[in-house]
Amino acid sequence: MDLAIAAGRELVIIQGRDRQLLLDPEMRASVQPAMREQRAFPVAINSLVLGDFKAKQQTEIALLFDDGALQLLSRGTASKAKQVAEQSIALWQSEELPGGDWAATMLLGSAKLSSRPGDELLAVDERSGRLHIMLLGQPEPKSIANKGNVTAKLQSELVSLESEGGAPVAVVAMRLNADALSDLTILKSGKSTPTTISTTPAITFIVTNTNDSGPGSLRQAVINAEANPGADTINFQIGSGPQTITLQSNLPSIADPVTIDASTQPGYAGQPLIQMNGINNTIDFAAFDIYAGSSTVRGFVINRFRSNGLTLLQNPGNIVEGNYIGTDVTGRIALPNDFRGIGIGGDGQNIDASSNNRIGGTTPQARNIISGNRVQGVRILNLNSTGNLVQGNYIGTDVTGTVGLGNNLEGIYIGGGNNNTVGGMQPGAGNVISSNGSSGTPRGTSGVHIGTSPFQTGATGNLVQGNRIGTNVSGTAALGNAREGVVLEDGASSNMIGGTTAAARNIISGNRTNGLDLGFAMPVTLNQVLGNYIGTDVTGNNPLGNDGYGIFINVNSVNNTIRDNRIAFNGAGGIFIPNDTPDPGAPGVRIAIDSNAIFANGGLGIDLGDPGITANDLGDPDGGANLQQNFPVLTSTTSAVTAAVVDGLASHVDSALPTASEAALNVNGTLNSTANSTFTVNWYFSVDSQCSNNQQGSRPLAFGRIPGIATDANGNAPFSFPFEFPPGTSGGVINCTATDPNGNTSEFSSCLQVMAPPTRTLTVASVNPNSGVIITVSGQASGTTQFLRTYDDGTSVMLTAPGTASGNTFQKWQRDGVDWATTPATSLTMDAN
Ligand SMILES: [Ca+2]
Ligand SMILES: [Ca+2]
Ligand SMILES: [Ca+2]
Known part of the structure; x- marks a missing residue:
């Protein structure tokens, strides 16, 4: 769903908005229109809001009607396949929400305020001066209610806050403090400044020693936070300065949201002090396995675990920031975790998916160093792992962003996940994704890999913007990934690499094979590669070529667009679409290559079919x-230079003779x-x-x-x-x-x-009312000069002087395309009328 609109009694849903709509009008014309659906209700809709109120990791629509009734529309409980077949909004289930006498004038909102899964529904009630917060639970058994299309009433819990100092008129949910939950900014009637309400931890537990277990240990704090219902915080006061916690076994999995904040350790000044050492773990657990969602892990060094450094599964909305994952405390030496630095989502059931997590952020304090790990830096797996944001991290470099400290396979691997963002357009949002992979690994182990494995549906709708892929942090020197910079394969579709603004540009340079690979295995379609620098430094002017092709189109690549990129200085060539590849499949077709600056590559700028210039064939039936x-x-x-001569008296002619372009x-x-x-x-x-x-x-x-x-x-x-x-x-x-x-x-x-033709000089040699105006033309070696002669009555005549290759002589003049007068040399006597 892209857009939901309440229009009177109609709910209008727009889906299938296409990123091609960002493009110029000519291209836009070829885009399929978005799908528009509507559903009518008996009463006008006064307010609507979207959220995951039932904690099913699906978007639901809450509607408040003019008669005060509140309903929730949801996709229901059909299987995923059936849901896809039945996405029509007309088929969504409607459930009446309890709550009594709702004021029809209330405004709805959505926020993540509690440790329970899902979002809370907010209602701003200006009339009563209250803010209602509704926590929705599972539906009651179906026997309770079944009137019309209303199937069941939800259990709910309602909290109403008295708004002091004025009635609330609007509320916005945003994160304002250290935890991953929403805080509220409220605008009140008659007040010019907003007020805020922030979440507070249920209990703050303090870690006071580095023991594996027992009072004051991290393990005990995690056990306590798990046992205490609600979102707690774990802070650190282990003396001061750097400390190492060497776990003897895995910590309990985190099933209740918690903020674990190692930046609270005394002495913290922006670099993590608390090291989590997994060297004694004998089985494959991460430092933190988080199932709860809405949790924060901040300010750790996490190394030597037998699994991932950190794993996020199931519930959404975690924040992972300010950590060094896979390095020592200096961020300069690799101390690998055995699998990924950060694993998001699993390869099991849909329930393994995890969405809307933020890894890093746009400030230096939020940056993670995710380097040196034995598999990927970050892996986003599962078809339902969506909306994750990986921003501002150094993935494969040391803490300075200038020295390689690669993860062994990909920097970022998106296996089937949809609508995730790597980088972004805000200042600080781009990641450095460099020095990952090793030359001994197969094709596709690269800086950023967008594919499917192990699923049967490719990753779609992911954005890769504003990153340095294969260079240092400043984009001035190569820190190439051992193979490709970016790979889209195995069903990857509708992803965007780059964008239409300079801020969206990726620098994809210095990688040891191709800058970007598109294709392989399941069809790779409708992807856009826009506005990137592929093979140059950050200025776009200096060479920082990828060793192979700028862009290599592998098999089964269909209907992809390469536009407005600068593709230069690459070792093998600019863009290569071969007929024959080592991989089985059909050669790439419908690869639109438009308005790119392609230059100074080692081979052809664009090479189709067999390497080298492929000759044209008459009528072009060749295919491939x-x-x-x-x-x-x-x-x-x-x-053809056109100059206007305005008819009239001598003074007019003199002054009006224009300079020809x-x-x-x-x-x-x-x-x-x-x-x-x-x-x-x-x-x-x-x-x-x-x-x-x-x-x-x-x-x-x-x-x-x-x-x-x-x-x-x-x-x-x-x-x-x-x-x-x-x-x-x-x-x-x-x-x-x-x-x-x-x-x-x-x-x-x-x-x-x-x-450019030599400069022509047009001179009015003389003006005689009887014989006319004489204009001499010099400097015309070839081409034509045209004079538009306009008469006082508004009519005009075009006089054309074709040049010759031999010099400045005109052979003849034409009037309206017809020989008008034979003329000698370089002058013309114009008609005096
Ligand atoms: Ca708790
Ligand atoms: Ca060729
Ligand atoms: Ca041909």
Whole structure:
């Protein structure tokens, strides 16, 4: 669900909003419209809010009606497969919520205020001056109520807070203190400043020694917090400074939300002091196995565990920040955990999923160092592990972000998880994901891996934005991942790498194989690679190439978009879509390559099929990688400069003779491809050329897109487009690509040399009312000069002076395309009328 709107008696739901809608209007036109559904109710809806009120890790909709009735719409208890088949809002179950005489004017809200699973439903009641907090439980047995589509009443518990100092008019849930629960910001009637209500721990337990067990130990604190219902806090006062807790066996799993805050240890100044050493654990447990959700783990060093450093399972909304996981206390030496640094979600039942966790954050204090671990840095697993945020961490480097301390396999692995975010667009949100993997591991063990294993549905809707992948923290030097920077494979679909703003840009550089791999095994579709620097440093100007291709399109890659990236300095080539790969499957097709700056790569800028330039075939029936779309052929340039001469007296002519633009050229070419089809040509201008060999220019200084190039019955489409030299340039090369209506983009064409025409000088030699105006034109070596002569009555005539290749002579003038007068040399006597 993307949007829920209450409109009178109608509830309107929009789903299937497409990220392609971020793109330009021309591209947007090809996007499927979002699905719109509505459901009518007998009474008008006054307020609605979304939340996971029944703690089923699903979104429900609470509705408050004009008659004061409160209902909850939910997907019900059908199996997951059945739910997918029955997503229509009309089929959602409606349950009446108790609560008595609700004021129809109340505003609903949603918050995570308690240690129980799920969200609480808030109702701001301005009339009575109260804030209601409803905790919903499981439905009562069905026998209790079944009226119409209302199946059962939920058990609930209601807390009402008297709002002191004015009636509440609005409430916003946000995290304001150390725990993972919501705090409330309330706006009150007649007050200009909001007030806040913060959660407080049920009990704060203090760890006072490093013992494995017994009073004052961490183990005892965890046992006590588990035994005490509600969200507790565990703080640390073990003398002061660095301390090590060497566990002799695993701690109890955490099933009741808790904040375990090692940053409270006296002496803490931003670097973790409390080391959790798992070296004596003989079985595979993490330092913390958290099932409770809404828990916080802050400020630890976690190393040498036989499993993950930390595991998050089942309930959502944990915060993991300010930890060193897999290193020593200095954050500079690897002390690996045996599996992942952080494991989110498991590979068992759906219940193993964990969602909406935050790993790291946008401030330096929130950053985790997740390095040196024996498997991945962070793994997000399970189809229902969604909405996780991995931000601001160093994954595979030391504490400085400048020295490699890689995890043995991937930096971040998303196996089937949906709608998770790696990085982000806010300042500080990007991760450093570098030096992970080892050269001995197979393809796909990379900086960021988005795939499916062990599930049968690929990861969708994940965002990877603003990260450094294969470089140091400043993006100035290579700390390459041992294989690819980013891999999307095995059913990965509708993921976005980068975005449409500079803040969304990933730097994917310095990796030891390809910058980015798209494809393999189950079809990889509808992914977008937008606006990244692939093979450059942070400035985009200096080489920091990936050793292999900038982008490698593996088998079964279909309908993916590569747009607005800078792909340069890569060892093997820019973008390669091979016909034959080591892996079984079909070559990539419908890979749209649009408006990228591709230059200075070791091989072709774009290479389809067999390595090297693949010749055009007549009519283009060949098929294969991107259907081996034929590239256009650029043939010539023509210049046409138009200057207006206003008719009238001599003074008018003198003063009105304008300066002609000398920069405009028309570039002419032709495409031969599938007959009776419409193509888009992208052109790229650069000032010098690598073109003679490999059809990529140097860095494009200008580029453009020409849609609507239609082939005739023979497959031919001559085309022409205007080109204006960018400031400071007067010559260079232009090459281009063709893209068919399905998004199959060709290799680059060979380059055409383009030169600005020599400067033409237009001079009014004399004005004679009888013989006319004499204008001399000099400096025209080729092309044409045109004069638009406008008469007092509003009519006009175009006078065209074609040049010759031999010099500044005009052979003839034309009037409206017809020879008007033969003229000698370089002057023209214009009509005096
Ligand atoms: Ca507790
Ligand atoms: Ca080729
Ligand atoms: Ca072809």
